[in-house]
Amino acid sequence: MSADIETEAATENEVVETDAVDTDAADTDEAPAAPKTEADRIARLEQEGDIAADYLEELLDIADLDGDLDIDVEADRAAVSIVGAELSQLVGSDGKVLEALQELTRLAVYRETGERSRLMLDISGFRADKRTRLTKLGEEKAAEVIASGEPVSLDPMSPFERKIVHDAVAAAGLRSESAGVEPRRYVVVLPADA
Secondary structure, eight states: OOHHHHHHHHHHHOOOOOSSSOOOHHHHOOOOSOOSSHHHHHHHHHHHHHHHHHHHHHHHHHTTOOOEEEEEEETTEEEEEEEOSSOHHHHOGGGHHHHHHHHHHHHHHHHHHSSOOOOEEEETTHHHHHHHHHHHHHHHHHHHHHHHOSOEEOOOOOHHHHHHHHHHHHHTTOEEEEESOTTSOEEEEEOTTO
16 A cells, blocks of 8 residues: 555544534535536536436336425535425435435435535425424523523434534524534533633
8 A cells, every 4th residue: 555545544534523513424525616606506506406306206216106306406505305295214214214315316416427415305394394393402402501501412413413403502602512423423512601
């Protein structure tokens, strides 16, 4: 193994922690090289959405499931939603099947574009509902910390879930950080003076 390859392998294994931003790969993947203009950026994200929609339409056909696809661009990422009568089997227990489908869809986009995608997939409003619940949880825990002046630790969460809680806590004017080791990483909400 050459020195360059060893250095590259060592760099890939390093872990960097920050206080207020969760550095987990699922929601903070490095974005592809920045497009030259806003129109180029939006066109690239729309292309990702179209590729993802084509892939997911084929998947729905194979599984003989009915579903409508909505494509959007949200916060610098393509977002695809599948809505339909009975799609709970595509969500799975606590969204585990949804997570796997999202990764497969990102791989399909990568295969077509050659660039990593941060595409977000939602099925039957599962992620939207979860975002609402986690935002409320973050706000409640921030209020609890403000009232008590003591840090509060939450239960382990996925990177997606932690990011939502971090954002809600920051909006309340407090700081939070992730602690623990996957798959048991959790959010700690800290008092303003901590």
